[in-house]
Amino acid sequence: MADAVVEQGPTVRAARARKSTSLRNALGRKSTVAFFLTLPLILLIALLVLYPAVYSVHLATLNKSMQKFVGFGNFLFLFKRDTFWMVVKQSCIFAVTAVFFKALIGFIVAHFVHNIPAKGQRKWRGMLLVPWVIPPAMSTLAWLWLFDPSYSAFNYTLSFFGIGPINWLGDNLWARFSVILVNIWYGAPFFMIMYLAALKSVPDQLYEAAAIDGANWWQKIWYVTLPMMRNIIAITALFSLIVTFANFDIVRILTSGGPLDQTHIFATWAFKVGIEGSDIPLGASVSLFMVPILAIAAIFILRDVSKRGNEA
Amino acid sequence: MADVALRKVVKRYDDVEAVRGIDLDIADHEFIVLVGPSGCGKSTTLRMIAGLEDISDGDIMIGGDIVNDVPPKDRDIAMVFQNYALYPHMTVAENMSFGLRLKHYPKAEIKARVTEAARLLDITDLIDRKPKQLSGGQRQRVAMGRAIVRNPKVFLFDEPLSNLDAKLRVQMRIEIKKVHQKVRTTTVYVTHDQVEAMTLADRVVVMNKGRIEQIGTPNELYHKPATRFVAGFIGSPAMNFIPCRLEDAGGTLQIRLTDRIAFALPPARAARYNALPRTDKLLLGIRPEHLTESHAHFGPGVETFETVLDVTEPMGMETLVYFGLDGTPICGRVDPNAGAKDGAPMRLAMDLNNMHLLNEATGVVL
Numbered sequence: 001m002a003d004a005v006v007e008q009g010p011t012v013r014a015a016r017a018r019k020s021t022s023l024r025n026a027l028g029r030k031s032t033v034a035f036f037l038t039l040p041l042i043l044l045i046a047l048l049v050l051y052p053a054v055y056s057v058h059l060a061t062l063n064k065s066m067q068k069f070v071g072f073g074n075f076l077f078l079f080k081r082d083t084f085w086m087v088v089k090q091s092c093i094f095a096v097t098a099v100f101f102k103a104l105i106g107f108i109v110a111h112f113v114h115n116i117p118a119k120g121q122r123k124w125r126g127m128l129l130v131p132w133v134i135p136p137a138m139s140t141l142a143w144l145w146l147f148d149p150s151y152s153a154f155n156y157t158l159s160f161f162g163i164g165p166i167n168w169l170g171d172n173l174w175a176r177f178s179v180i181l182v183n184i185w186y187g188a189p190f191f192m193i194m195y196l197a198a199l200k201s202v203p204d205q206l207y208e209a210a211a212i213d214g215a216n217w218w219q220k221i222w223y224v225t226l227p228m229m230r231n232i233i234a235i236t237a238l239f240s241l242i243v244t245f246a247n248f249d250i251v252r253i254l255t256s257g258g259p260l261d262q263t264h265i266f267a268t269w270a271f272k273v274g275i276e277g278s279d280i281p282l283g284a285s286v287s288l289f290m291v292p293i294l295a296i297a298a299i300f301i302l303r304d305v306s307k308r309g310n311e312a
Numbered sequence: 313m314a315d316v317a318l319r320k321v322v323k324r325y326d327d328v329e330a331v332r333g334i335d336l337d338i339a340d341h342e343f344i345v346l347v348g349p350s351g352c353g354k355s356t357t358l359r360m361i362a363g364l365e366d367i368s369d370g371d372i373m374i375g376g377d378i379v380n381d382v383p384p385k386d387r388d389i390a391m392v393f394q395n396y397a398l399y400p401h402m403t404v405a406e407n408m409s410f411g412l413r414l415k416h417y418p419k420a421e422i423k424a425r426v427t428e429a430a431r432l433l434d435i436t437d438l439i440d441r442k443p444k445q446l447s448g449g450q451r452q453r454v455a456m457g458r459a460i461v462r463n464p465k466v467f468l469f470d471e472p473l474s475n476l477d478a479k480l481r482v483q484m485r486i487e488i489k490k491v492h493q494k495v496r497t498t499t500v501y502v503t504h505d506q507v508e509a510m511t512l513a514d515r516v517v518v519m520n521k522g523r524i525e526q527i528g529t530p531n532e533l534y535h536k537p538a539t540r541f542v543a544g545f546i547g548s549p550a551m552n553f554i555p556c557r558l559e560d561a562g563g564t565l566q567i568r569l570t571d572r573i574a575f576a577l578p579p580a581r582a583a584r585y586n587a588l589p590r591t592d593k594l595l596l597g598i599r600p601e602h603l604t605e606s607h608a609h610f611g612p613g614v615e616t617f618e619t620v621l622d623v624t625e626p627m628g629m630e631t632l633v634y635f636g637l638d639g640t641p642i643c644g645r646v647d648p649n650a651g652a653k654d655g656a657p658m659r660l661a662m663d664l665n666n667m668h669l670l671n672e673a674t675g676v677v678l
Contacts, residue, residue: 205397208364213411213458214385223410227401 059284066281074285083261083269088289090176091265094251095244098183102244103237105184106191111221113192114199125196132189140253143182144169147254169255172262179251179263183244191236198232199225231305238301242294266290314375314388314465314498315340316361322369323356323522330356332522333370338500343492345501347509348519348545355470357519358502362468363387375465390459391468395475396451398443398458404430405439408457422461429460432494433487449480456488460495469501473508485511506546510534518542540595540675543668549600549632552642553670556596558588567596567664570638578613578664585669588678597668597677600632603644605652606659613665624652633658 026032063070078084113124131139146152147168158164168178202225210220226233248267251257257264257272264272266287274283316338323331331353338344346354359365361372363384371378379387390411398407405426412422430436433453443451452472459467469488473481489512492499503509509516510530518525518533518541526538537543543551556569565582568574577585588594606616625632626648633644633652644660646652669678 203395203397205393205395206399208362208384209391209393209397209399209458210410211364211384212362212389212391213462214414216385219414224399227399230401 056284056288059281060288062281064279064281070281074282077282078285078289083264084286086261087264087266087269087286090263091245091290092293093176094180094183094247094263094265095241098180098187098244099237099240101180101184102187102191102240103233105188107195109188109192110195110199113196125193128192129189131186132193136186136249137253139186140182140250143178143185144254147178170259172259175255175259175263179254182250182254183247186250187240187244190240194232194236195229198229202228234301234305238298241297241301245290245294315342315373316466316498316500317373318357318361318370319373320370321357321360321367321372323353323360323365324368330522331360334524336517336524336527338498340498341496343499343501343512343514344517345503345509345513345515346517346519347503347506348525349504352519353522354502354504354519358468358470358500361466361500362389362391388465389468390462390464390466391470392452392455392459392472394471396443396455398451398454400443403440403442404435404446404454404457407443407454408461411458411462425461425463426457429457432460432491433457448476449484452476452484453487456491460491463497465498467497467499467501469499469503471503472501473503473505481508488512507548510546516546518545520545537597537668537677539677540597540670543597543670543677547599549643549645551597551599551668552603552640554596554598554637554640554642555672556594556669558585558590558594560590567667567669569596573617573637575615575662575664581613581664581667585678588669593672594678595670595672597670598662599666600643600645602663602666603642604661604663605646605650606661610661610663614661614663616659616661618657618659620657621652621654624654633660 059066060074061069061071063073109128113121113128116124146154149155149165149167149170152168154168155165158166166174169175206224206228207220210224215223245265246267247265248271251263251265251268252271255263257268261269266289270283270286272283273286274280277283316336318334318336321331321334322329334353334357336344346357348354356365360367361374363379363382367380372380374387374389399410402410408426408429409422412425417425426439427436430439433456435450435453435457438446438450438454443454446454455472472488473484476484485508488501492512501508501512510533513530515527515529516533517527520541526533526542528536533542533546537546537551540553544553554569556567559566559568559574561574561576564576565586566574566576576582610616619635619637621633621635623634625634628648630645631648631650631652633646635642635644646658646660650658652658670676671678
């Protein structure tokens with residue numbers, strides 16, 4: 001090959017050599033190899049995530065019959081409707097309250113399970129995961145019957161204490177309470193298992209050092225457990241916030257958004273206006289509203305994760 | 313500062329007795345080292361003193377008060393762990409001051425104590441760093457600093473140097489000794505490294521299988537071991553144990569090692585061992601430094617014999633020679649210029665003035 005290059009004169013030879021070395025360098029670079037290795041996944045994500053995302057943005061800019069480009073028309077229309085703002089408010093209340101209590105209950109239960117001797121722990125872990133592994137469409141049906149105003153186990157039990165009957169899914173506040181309660185029941189085991197894993201990764205000697213330093217159980221949680229779990233708490237909360245914000249099945253099965261649209265959240269309302277109301281572009285516009293809200297939440301929650309990741 | 317006493321302390325895990333009735337008195341200001349092989353109960357004993365393990369039986373006293381049921385935080389002790397156990401999310405200063413902050417000490421006093429401890433340990437420049445940014449040796453200093461600022465009655469060290477490399481371990485050993493000379497706090501130090509035990513301790517407690525084998529100063533343990541275990545554990549390379557028997561030969565007492573080799577005992581040793589039965593069940597304990605190359609100027613009590621060396625290990629200042637006596641592997645220490653070579657014959661000298669005689673069955677030094 002060297003002979004062939006010699007015949008072509010010095011300029012061409014130099015250019016060729018430069019080109020082949022730079023290509024070889026690029027291929028030899030770890031980052032390039034890494035890029036090519038991950039390319040199939042990147043393409044898959046692009047196909048499954050980017051295409052629908054871009055398509056829904058496109059849809060949101062069309063009129064009801066999807067014939068005409070209306071720009072921000074759908075969004076401007078939504079801004080003028082009280083129901084839309086109610087859905088925004090209810091989605092925030094639903095997601096934030098549910099995630100807070102899921103995290104709290106998950107943390108407390110994880111602590112209890114962590115302190116169970118290793119022998120019996122497996123059994124409890126399995127049992128506590130049951131709500132999370134049953135398909136929510138099915139388990140929510142059971143809750144629907146538990147909430148029945150006339151024949152439900154809840155109202156029957158409460159009647160012994162002279163309370164009720166409560167119109168769980170028909171009353172505005174109780175309906176909101178009920179959908180959040182079921183979401184917490186369904187989602188708390190996920191937090192429990194994540195926190196349990198995080199708790200197991202905290203070295204026992206830190207607790208022993210804290211005990212010798214004079215910390216009581218609460219101070220051990222506050223000064224050792226929580227700081228050691230900050231990253232996992234932040235990431236779990238963000239992940240759950242996204243899933244809870246986009247929840248559909250629980251609200252759809254329990255209340256279908258009622259009474260009077262009071263329990264609608266983004267997904268169920270987008271379904272109502274988009275599919276049931278045959279206005280796909282407006283439905284797409286509603287669901288797109290989740291993006292900026294979740295983006296802001298993600299920035300806030302993940303702000304310190306990478307920095308803290310370097311401490312451990 | 314305070315004295316510490318253990319009275320018939322027992323620790324049982326289900327059916328296993330990890331610590332089997334330990335009695336130990338540690339004086340105020342004393343530096344005690346618990347040493348022994350893995351699983352001998354030394355760390356469990358330390359953790360019982362700290363209050364991190366409940367005791368199954370017996371009493372532990374700190375400063376004269378029984379503390380069996382006192383939680384660790386109320387025992388006024390400080391502990392340095394093997395893996396340092398520094399809080400990774402706190403800076404060095406926060407780590408060191410954590411205990412004081414929990415006890416609501418005034419800020420000025422906390423600062424003064426942290427500054428003083430940092431100065432003592434030479435970590436003033438690191439005070440604002442997180443543990444992740446420190447080397448192993450620096451982390452160890454911070455862990456010690458955290459103990460020092462508390463000004464506790466007792467320091468407890470649980471194998472604090474095990475995670476450091478050999479060179480740093482020697483450095484930190486000296487640091488620990490210097491710190492103890494300055495603060496004079498009663499210290500209980502656990503290690504499996506007999507060199508650490510010998511160099512640091514006022515008194516060493518040798519433990520084996522949950523019991524105390526012997527308590528004594530480093531020199532006492534080295535020169536007057538009470539049992540075969542102590543004799544073999546203290547000293548490196550370890551003491552040689554050679555099966556032997558006592559014989560009367562022409563009015564003198566002699567010790568027979570093999571059919572070929574028998575040495576007359578020096579008068580002091582002969583008088584000491586004369587009353588012993590003439591059985592086979594004895595072991596001669598002799599340290600490698602008392603098995604040297606032969607030369608003309610030995611005093612009484614030194615006997616020479618001819619052997620063939622198996623292996624030699626030149627160490628620079630000395631050469632270790634390995635050979636066998638009737639199948640018993642033996643190690644000696646000879647001068648590097650004595651001409652010791654692998655597989656070569658050599659005339660060695662055994663200093664019987666420094667011998668030990670042990671009962672083979674009981675392991676007791678006679």
